[in-house]
Amino acid sequence: ARPKVGYLYSGNNTVSIISEHVKRTKVSEIKSMPVVVDEQTTLYDALVSLFLEDVGSIYVLSHGYLAGVISRKDFLKNIMGGTDIHKMPVGLIMTRMPNIVTTYPHETALEAAIKIIEHEVDSLPVVEKFEEKGKEYFKVVGKVSKTNITRLFVELGRQK
């Protein structure tokens, strides 16, 4: 039962606020703090961070730059497979660059949400790119997950 009229009254700008929000909200406005560990960290110590911070995935750094991602599912898979979590470093089991889907602070929340859905990942590291001697490096400056998108959806829906 959508209105068939060509014009909608928007005295309080409700409608324009909602549509602008969906299209204009930036990753930088909705991102969370990322949880990061160095690639030498053992699975056990990374798991402790996972629980303490109550996150679903952890970003792994090498020399301060993004090197990989490790998720609850990766931990479970390795534990089930008999990996010694007290000895194995995260660097050996993580999903490794360039196979990580990232986003940038200036991208829109919508662009980030599309990446999350199309690549079937739980979250995207928010990165800033640096170049040195023709090589690219990525600094992790945040994280956008399905939780951030769901929160934004709630915020949109509550605007009245």
Add this chain to the structure above:
Amino acid sequence: ARPKVGYLYSGNNTVSIISEHVKRTKVSEIKSMPVVVDEQTTLYDALVSLFLEDVGSIYVLSHGYLAGVISRKDFLKNIMGGTDIHKMPVGLIMTRMPNIVTTYPHETALEAAIKIIEHEVDSLPVVEKFEEKGKEYFKVVGKVSKTNITRLFVELGRQK
């Protein structure tokens, strides 16, 4: 830079479609198939379902009705704690009714999203309520997760 005009042209109904969608989409329209196991199932067998179906949480049934929920985090916590996953039934470690946040097919996606954010859960079982001799029973008919909400957000944002 929001338009200050009192009327917005909506010849293609874009704006009204977006705002109506946020407010009117029902849980029944966005729900997924739930993965369910009986409360006697071992943690190991439940984990196999978790991986095969690639879901983040599993709903546990007792006599066909919702009895509990178990998530990747619950599995990890128990494995770390030394639980014998080949012997322990999910019924003994699950989050148990009535401590489960549920939703109904006729609720809106927005109401479901608000529950997910406020109760800090990954998903809600979509249930239908039955009463017998003054007791309430819940049949699981679906699942709404942050993935479903993110997918809806993408759908809204792409409407043009």
